Amino acid sequence: MNIALIAHDSKKELMVQFCIAYCGILSRHSLCATGTTGKMVSEATGLSIQKFLSGSQGGDQQIASRISYNEIDLLLFFRDPLTPKPHEPNEMNLLRLCDMHNIPLATNIATAEVLIHGLERGDLDWRNIVNPKRY
Numbered sequence: 017m018n019i020a021l022i023a024h025d026s027k028k029e030l031m032v033q034f035c036i037a038y039c040g041i042l043s044r045h046s047l048c049a050t051g052t053t054g055k056m057v058s059e060a061t062g063l064s065i066q067k068f069l070s071g072s073q074g075g076d077q078q079i080a081s082r083i084s085y086n087e088i089d090l091l092l093f094f095r096d097p098l099t100p101k102p103h104e105p106n107e108m109n110l111l112r113l114c115d116m117h118n119i120p121l122a123t124n125i126a127t128a129e130v131l132i133h134g135l136e137r138g139d140l141d142w143r144n145i146v147n148p149k150r151y
């Protein structure tokens with residue numbers, strides 16, 4: 017599965033801790049992330065992560081493009097709802113595209129926990145059946 021990781025600044029440490037906790041599961045999948053999130057997670061875990069640009073430089077749009085092609089199977093986007101971002105419309109587009117393609121999406125760690133356990137259990141295997149030619 018292709019998993020995308022994005023975290024707002026105040027949630028980056030949480031994302032790092034999450035990825036440390038679930039490193040074993042994540043290591044069996046293909047990971048990509050916005051620039052700073054990817055750098056922090058790969059440095060802390062040793063996981064191999066394709067890093068896009070920083071979110072503010074368009075990294076979230078690069079991930080949105082992959083989502084538009086239905087190439088992402090799971091998006092973990094730890095959002096900070098209290099701090100407005102200049103590129104917030106782009107972020108909203110990410111969420112919209114996930115809904116268009118029925119891509120599982122977690123915007124907080126509580127949902128991410130459920131999805132990562134579901135991923136491990138095979139609950140997302142239908143994505144390989146629906147999109148068999150991507151791998």
Ligand SMILES: O=C(CO)COP(=O)(O)O
Pocket residue numbers: 022023024025049050051052053054069070071072075076103107
């Ligand atoms: O800005 C972001 C989400 O919109 C995240 O980007 P970084 O991971 O590069 O900080």
